Amino acid sequence: MTHARIQTQVQTKVRRSLSGCALLGAALLAAAAPASAQGAPPQDAASTAEQTIATMTKIFGDHPGKRSNHAKGVVVEGRFTASKEAASLSKASVFSGAAVPVTARFSDSTGVPQIPDGAPDANPHGLAIKFKPADGSEMDVVTNSLKFFPVATGEEFRDLLVAITRSGPDAQKPTPVEQFMAAHPAAPKALATAKTPSSFGRQTYNGVNAFVLVDAAGKRNPFRYRIVPVAGEELLSAEDAKAKGPNYLLEEMPARLAQGPVAFRVLAQIAQAGDATKDSTIPWPEDRRLVDLGTLTLTQAVPDSESAEKALLFMPNNLPDGVEVSDDPLIDARVQAYAISFGRRSQ
Template sequence: MTQALPIQAILRRTLLGGALVLAAPAAFVQKARAQDAATTAEQTIAAMTKIFGDHPGKRSNHAKGVVVEGSFTPSADAKTLSKASVFAGPAVPVTVRFSDATGLPQIPDGAPEANPHGLSIKFKPADGTEMDVVANSLKFFPVATGEEFRDLLVAITRSGPDAQKPTPVEQFMAAHPSAPKALATARTPSSFGRQVYHGVNAFLLVDAVGKRNAFRYRFVPVAGEEILSADDAKAKAPNYLVEEMPARLAKEPVAFRVEAQIAQAGDSTKDSTIPWPDDRRFVDLGTLTLTKAVPDSQTVEKALLFMPNNLPDGVEVSDDPLIDARVQAYAISFGRRSQ
């Protein structure tokens, strides 16, 4: 096993966040872009491995998690915005994975580095047109491109205890003021089911006549958000989040309101470091109801792959370059843990 860098002394918060590259005028340009994206993704995963160590069979980031199941019941408004079968009704089965940040499988759930927490959902309607959604508890993303995210990770690898001040990661943060601002929005919940999750990337809802609305997801716990103080989080048992969710589901369902924040003219869809104003319209897409934990979460999660571009007709990727960056990195990470 590769020795991980002492990330607690390097960075108190960490993260990872996969749309296809938009059509270019010439085929060779498309190929070059795809190669560049793949190279960036490989460098990203390599940097993660250097930071967190090599943990066979585990994700390069968000390595620790728990898998549960339930259903999604779409709202009446959802079918007016998208022709996707997942929004047409009736309820569809879902597989959901909650996770801690970092590539450390044994990270304490209450550690600051375990933020932001992740929420990944695979919708499985009867017609077979699956849809994946990947969200986390950050209100917006620290960087705008896959290259910048790679550069952040590389800066962390070069910012060990003996690094000259200002360290590379301190220089990166100073040059990218959105990064520390985004990381400051990550907080520790009392339960995976008591935290708001955000889809930081923009996507498009396409209705029956072809009208497109740019939007971002938000998942709001029906029971309300409950955030712990730093002291209370530190005092929690190391696995309190991954153990609490199955225990909670054994007693009662856990529900989230699934919302779409609709962009207005001028709102950026390609820069996930820029949150849209709170006065933008939020549309109720439906209710996500979780009812049971899977019997062997660690075995199931190894085979699960959530790809942000795995979308049905009626939902499309936007021009956000981070979507493709995530797709590329997730594919490499999946290949590594499947070996």
């Protein structure tokens, strides 16, 4: 399938059907796996994930060796140095204070490997990080540039995907996706938070799912990640983003790293009693405590990013002792979908 044809598919299936209220790239970020087709009986998680990947392939096309979503990206390396406060909140070795090697991947949304970096559909951008402490207890963190997620359950995400596939230019008004947005008011609000940056290194990335920090005494603190660029966030207008080259983000990051490190503050927004940990559509109030867990310092791009990213698998439940999953059902849904997508691109 040609790039022009893929882009036409994206535009006709999304921009017209969403009537400007959301973008396919935002709707299809890999943070949930839909359940069975609408009206069908519930199925197990593996079947749910298979349906997710199949639907994404229907929308984006089949691109062997590439991720089903966030197909376009760049892999970099560096280190993470924890703060003293991090060690008081979690017994995980990654927070012990010693510098920990990391491999990270920045990405555009959608399963279209040729999508222009400045296209609205390339939002939200992703940042996935694999921490590799000396004791072998890996930790994966998967974040994106949305402030919260459009839906709360895998079933709702399923319905959104199905609605998109049924909302072509000839669909009766209101289209299925317009009906979905009306019935799920958090969705258009979440999608509206997606913006295009001047650089992958000048964007804030959020962990829309809640996890739990566990200290040496067993005290548990539910939290969400917030990864903030030390250089400050710099977002572009739609017009300025459109004027950029098709690969400006992927090309800019290695060039920036060649000039010096790119740093982020890794923060934990700590929940208070009553804050929803199983509903990713509900952002916690901004007055919640923000703990500085440490500094992520990226130092170089890998020599062969395409080969590296094919082999990389970031799993939200790949956690060390001292960090646990919460009751958010989307975490397991993501794990199932990622595993299937990895298996397909590894063939």
